Amino acid sequence: MKLEELNSKYNAFITLHNIEENDKGKLKDVTFGIKDVILTKGIRTTAGSRILESYVPQKNAYVVDAILREGGKIIGKTNTHEFALGATNTSSIGGPARNPVDPERISGGSSGGSAVAVKLDMVDVGIGTDTGGSVRIPSSLCGVIGFKPTTGLIPTDGVIPFSWSLDTVGIIVKDNIGLLRRVFDAILPNEKKKVEIAKLRTRPRLGLFLFDDMEVSRILLKEIYAKLSSYFDIVEVDLPLLRQYGSKTRRTISLAEASSYHKDWITENSDKYFKDTYTLLLDGMKISATDYIDALRYRRVLIEEYIKAFKNIDFILSPTTKIVAPKISDVLSNPLQFREYLIANTELFNVVGAPSISIPFSTLNELPVGLMISGELYKDGDLLEVTEYILNVVGKH
Secondary structure, X not given: OOHHHHHHHHOOEEEEEEEOOOOOOOOOOOEEEEXXXXXXXXXXXXXXXXXXXXXXXXXXXHHHHHHHHOOOEEEEEEOOOHHHOOOOOOOOOOOOOEOOOOOOEEOOOOOHHHHHHHHOOOOOEEEEEOOOOOOHHHHHHXXXXXXXXXXXXXXXXXXXXXXXXXXXXXXXXOOOHHHHHHHHHHHOOHHHHHHOOOOOOOOOEEEEOOOOOOHHHHHHHHHHHHHHOOOOEEEEOOOHHHHHHHHHHHHHHHHHHHHHHHHHHHHHOHHHOOHHHHHHHHHHHOOOHHHHHHHHHHHHHHHHHHHHHOOOOOEXXXXXXXXXXXXXXXXXXXXXXXXXXXXXOOHHHHHOOOOEEEEEEEEEOOEEEEEEEEOOOOOHHHHXXXXXXXXXXXXXX
């Protein structure tokens, strides 16, 4: 099926447009889909919104320049939930991005189009952003690999912001960790390359966190012990402050910063927003300066707790999402309720800034179930190393 035909069925791209500047480099012959909140010079960048439907930037984002400089080829701008504020990818001028496993179901979001394009082999790599799980959630629901680096490693210059202090550029690939490493190395500024790579201990210690009584958790736990216990030491771990206060802290920070960016549009273009996006931004407008500052201060407490946990473990395992991909028709009636289910686990690793990755690990009713692996801050190389090890072990089973 041709690219245009696939796109008409799955809504992976908002704009199809080839961009290529160099035929040499680390990314030669690698094709990319770029999330439509990331600026591309001379190419429409809509953020999935009617407000920016005709916006054409005059510069590239940092990550776009890095990809083009290393010989990468950009195929187009991938579908996103409006302004990256949703986890379902159902509120977009491009229409809902549809799950490649079942087009009647959501892709997850907000980087849903990037995950769909990768799963369908429309591109080799999807570039997204992750503020509360927006790379890992669609990767989990679509059955691909989605990596959120340590916050701040990849410059977000030229990314239309959701939250200045939490936004992170992320990478999606189908099944090739080697390719993910190449892309990460190519877009990582030279002064930050020290995150690559340490030597893992013979039997890394994996801490189980955020598992509950839901069916996704039960399936993952069963398969973790069946597939990994011969190769890893597996223990339970708890981060009580993060578990109890992480969501509120992240949401206070992110929505306050989002509403600050949107404050003029909220007044002048209120009728152009999708309802769920507008509701979230209004919630952000109600956050006081005191609450915002308190959240920033408490975030430091959560980071301290997170760092201390790694005295006893090497990595943390969690379900990426609590549910598999729901049907689009169900989500459209209440996208904010499904947003809660989808971001509950992933957002905790955003508030502490940790590197975190989702890999396809199981299925439930033939729908993908993602396993999330999270590591110490700035030890992204270690995280990618153990992820490759886990994928190799799973492949043997």
